[in-house]
Amino acid sequence: MSLRARLAAMSLLLAAVALGVTLTAGTANAHAARVSVDPAENAAVATGPARVRATFNEDLQTTFAAMTVVGPDGNLWTSGQPQVQGPVVSVGVRPLGPAGSYTVNYRVTSADGHVVSGSWSFRLTARGTGTPGPAANAADNAPDDVPVWPFALGAIVLVGGAVLWQMRHRS
Ligand SMILES: [Cu+2]
Numbered sequence: 001m002s003l004r005a006r007l008a009a010m011s012l013l014l015a016a017v018a019l020g021v022t023l024t025a026g027t028a029n030a031h032a033a034r035v036s037v038d039p040a041e042n043a044a045v046a047t048g049p050a051r052v053r054a055t056f057n058e059d060l061q062t063t064f065a066a067m068t069v070v071g072p073d074g075n076l077w078t079s080g081q082p083q084v085q086g087p088v089v090s091v092g093v094r095p096l097g098p099a100g101s102y103t104v105n106y107r108v109t110s111a112d113g114h115v116v117s118g119s120w121s122f123r124l125t126a127r128g129t130g131t132p133g134p135a136a137n138a139a140d141n142a143p144d145d146v147p148v149w150p151f152a153l154g155a156i157v158l159v160g161g162a163v164l165w166q167m168r169h170r171s
Contacts, residue, residue: 048096072100095130
């Protein structure tokens with residue numbers, strides 16, 4: 001490969017990296033960030049809360065909010081639909097059952113249109129008398145907010161690799 005081709009490939013890669021960094025930096029702070037949760041993360045409670053809520057640093061869109069509470073038995077322990085009020089998303093909780101870890105999963109839409117999802121857990125220390133809702137399926141467990149940069153980096157590597165391959169086989 002000639003020096004010229006090598007330089008061209010290098011500058012293309014650098015441009016792609018710079019673009020990826022710019023895109024990532026642009027979206028990193030734009031959407032809603034969680035500022036507090038109730039019950040607190042990893043809190044130990046003797047009785048279940050009537051509601052669970054997550055508060056964000058800006059108002060959320062009121063549509064398409066999802067929030068579930070999954071118990072140590074793998075069942076859903078929420079009752080009713082999630083509610084969005086300003087920066088707070090919350091959902092009602094049934095009287096809880098087995099002692100152990102309960103995980104709250106949520107998916108909300110920021111004012112800028114970005115979907116933010118995540119989860120936290122709290123622990124019930126004494127068995128309650130409640131009965132569960134239906135079994136939670138895997139789709140209800142919202143994954144953590146997926147960062148964009150691994151995909152951008154992957155695309156850069158693929159594009160860069162293709163360019164280098166082409167240059168190598170042309171000369
Ligand atoms: Cu955003």
